[in-house]
Amino acid sequence: MRADAKRNYDRIVEVAREVFREQGYDASLDLVAKRAGVGPGTLYRHFPQRENLIDAIMQSWVDRVEEGAAKALVREGTPREVLLAWFETYVALISLHKGGPAKITSAMGNSDSPIATKCQVLTRANDQVVERLRQEGALRDGVDSVQMVRLVGGVATVADQGDLDPTVVRPLLAVVADGLLR
Amino acid sequence: MRADAKRNYDRIVEVAREVFREQGYDASLDLVAKRAGVGPGTLYRHFPQRENLIDAIMQSWVDRVEEGAAKALVREGTPREVLLAWFETYVALISLHKGGPAKITSAMGNSDSPIATKCQVLTRANDQVVERLRQEGALRDGVDSVQMVRLVGGVATVADQGDLDPTVVRPLLAVVADGLLR
DNA sequence: CCACCATACGGAGACACTCTCCGCTTACGC
DNA sequence: GCGTAAGCGGAGAGTGTCTCCGTATGGTGG
16 A cells, blocks of 8 residues: 555544544545545545445454453353443443444344454454353353344444433343343 | 315325335435425425424324234233233334334434324333233333333344344344343 | 656546425415 | 415525546656
């Protein structure tokens, strides 16, 4: 990649992170290009789809996901406490930007989504927590981690779209947890 | 209302129902106007916001909601069976059109949404089912019908956006039910 | 050091959608 | 019939996505 190309690439990602945090994932890409001081053509060449740009932004997010999972794995407490804490971490992670829960949860299904790679990290983190709980014999039969992702993703999506307060979301997550645990 | 105005109004609603079923709730309104044989101005005068149009479409849907709730109230079986059957009915009702679950679930929160009136019908139906189960002493303490709407709405939203099969959705609803029941 | 060319830039503009404004038309009461 | 209020509809402004292509430039071989 040419030096000027790399410069533009980095600048676009940086600006996009900022704009998306302000306006959500459906902010205007032309605005991103303008603020980054490049033409729309340049933006769309680097990132043919909106999701490619989101994917690039998420690089730093991946680290936070892994950190969150690591904490959940060493956490002391009853299975219910561990699961609830992980759920809250999970919701927080996918709710960093408006529209994030819906985007991420639906991307975790189909492997040909441009942000699939990043979602795999989240999937793996969730799998580890499920595995720990399963070894403790805490989960009901038939429960799998895909179900969990969908259920918690659903709660997060509703919370995101309805601007729900964390204090309202917690009981919802508790219901899901109770439904999953023995 | 003048005769020609009523004619146009009805025609727009009819066409919109068709278009929304084909393309989801975010289909182009100009397309609806064109297919209905009216100018965009006419459409936007009758329905200043997209939601007003959706609201008009839902008139017939209201009947189906009430019918579904009535069935759930007289249904025989364990609380779990009753609740699950109602959940499936509920999901089916809000998933009639693509994008429906997200739209309806987030509208059920804020009372100033243009489709709020229609959602009230759904809320009331759900309340009745909750009330029946509560009288049977089947629900956990602290559970309320708003939580239920959000949880099931969340599952429906995920299912809608991920094109999930009903056979995959059922276990998710079962988890929610288990979390709500004693 | 410079000339060349692949690589990359950027903006004009095609296309799509939402929504408004306003001149024209038409239904309907008198 | 006729006057007028109600209603129509389309041009077009505003906004967003995405592409095409003439132009500019970084990097490399001579």
